[in-house]
Amino acid sequence: MLHKFLWSLPLVAVGLSSPAHAALPEPVKAMIDAAIANGKKEEVASIIKFAKLSNPDEIDELDAIQSAYNAKQTQLAAEEKRAKMEAPFFENWTGEGELGGFRNTGNSSTVGLSGGIRLLKDAVKWRLKFRARADYQRSNGVTNREQYAAAIEPEYKINDRLFTYGLAQFDRDAFQGFSARYTVSGGIGYSVLKEKHINLDLKAGPAWRLTEFSDGGSDSSLAGLIGLDLGWTIAKNLKLSQGAGATLASDASSLTSANVIFSSGNNTLTTTTALDAKINGKLSARFSYAVEHETNPPDGREKTDTLSRATLVYDF
Structure with missing residues (x-):
């Protein structure tokens, strides 16, 4: 009996010195x-x-x-x-459609429409962006706003932040004095900020622009382009963006981009500030303010044109 008790002492000691695994x-x-x-x-x-x-x-x-x-x-x-x-070329696209309008009757009769589409394909080594927009307004039987714009912008990713870009863009705005304007540019860009909820891209490069004026005649010139894309998700259902392009790759993606095109004859600044408030999973309300400034517009035209929009946006 005694030897059994002595044999069990080491086991008791081990149990006391090592706490049980919880x-x-x-x-x-x-x-x-x-x-x-x-x-x-x-x-x-x-x-x-x-x-x-x-x-x-x-x-x-x-x-x-x-x-x-x-x-x-x-x-x-x-x-x-x-x-x-x-993935094949026509797969893995993301995008959004935007539509807004108004109609006023009574002492004055006014109708206005604003619409746009933005598409993005984001592959491993490249991105392809497409955007198009139309704004139309008619008051008392007279058209007083008719703007159209479309652009395609490929990007090649050199590394996680550095990329090259190309740009081909078409604009029409008779009330700014041109029936057609074509812009081609290419250069280099850099992602200054690249976080989940905020991104900032800068780009710059040479450009060529051909302008066909509403009253006849045309002008072509070499120019330079400086661009900025900013997107900031302020809260879960609230996003701020600065600019006029399309980048839809992440939660902090920018909806627009601010561009400055400068040449010896005329400099152009286009920018839009937009605030998106999500209504449900894919539908948002967008409030935006756009500015287009020409340093040397045709005679009789204002240098600065602004446009406020309230639209619904559907993501797909």
């Missing part, structure tokens, strides 16, 4: 699962970090959860990259 508490597991389901790496890493501090005996299990999550994210990124590389 499972990861359910509330901690639930928080980690919720962060993983939300899809934000920063939240997952932060919650696991604090879970280690409050559960030092479960560091190995928490490290295993983090490693499995990282491996899954790497796999998903590789699959997304492969899908972009293998």
